[in-house]
Amino acid sequence: AQSVTQLGSHVSVSEGALVLLRCNYSSSVPPYLFWYVQYPNQGLQLLLKYTSAATLVKGINGFEAEFKKSETSFHLTKPSAHMSDAAEYFCAVSDTGRRALTFGSGTRLQVQP
């Protein structure tokens, strides 16, 4: 069975500060890992995905995530936060067994001026 744990339902950073959103997964087979972003009252958009080609994955809007198998983690980072980054972020996992995405509970990012 696959599952995702996102540590911290709310994260607040200052504009220009490092963003770190944590995600740990469990999967019985090699996983595919995703980060999606949701702006208020909207659907989700894909930020980036890991598909085993490279452990460091670069996404849109300056975000990146690193797959660490030994830690079963896929944390999302951005060197410098912008006000427009304020949104809810979801980590998700799928594998060749289940195929459909399993989402984490989400982390709401607040960016302070």
Next chain:
Amino acid sequence: DGGITQSPKYLFRKEGQNVTLSCEQNLNHDAMYWYRQDPGQGLRLIYYSQIVNDFQKGDIAEGYSVSREKKESFPLTVTSAQKNPTAFYLCASSIKWGANEKLFFGSGTQLSVL
């Protein structure tokens, strides 16, 4: 522009009433999905369809029904058997069914109980 259209944006259900949420896509995608979003719980899969005329139950299918008679349409009916229907419902699609596929989402329908 290609995309996924969900309607209505807001919907109210009375006790004992069935309501249907619309989802239409013009992306020519084979696979479509319905997710339910509750605060603090992330998204949970209700139903999915790998291809037209086929659909499968997800993790929380009880009290819901779907159909997939056309490739572009995947309506969700919330029946009176769903005792806690208040949630934000998201429809999504992907080019094909697979573990590695990017999902494209609609803008959602907020369902509330009167």
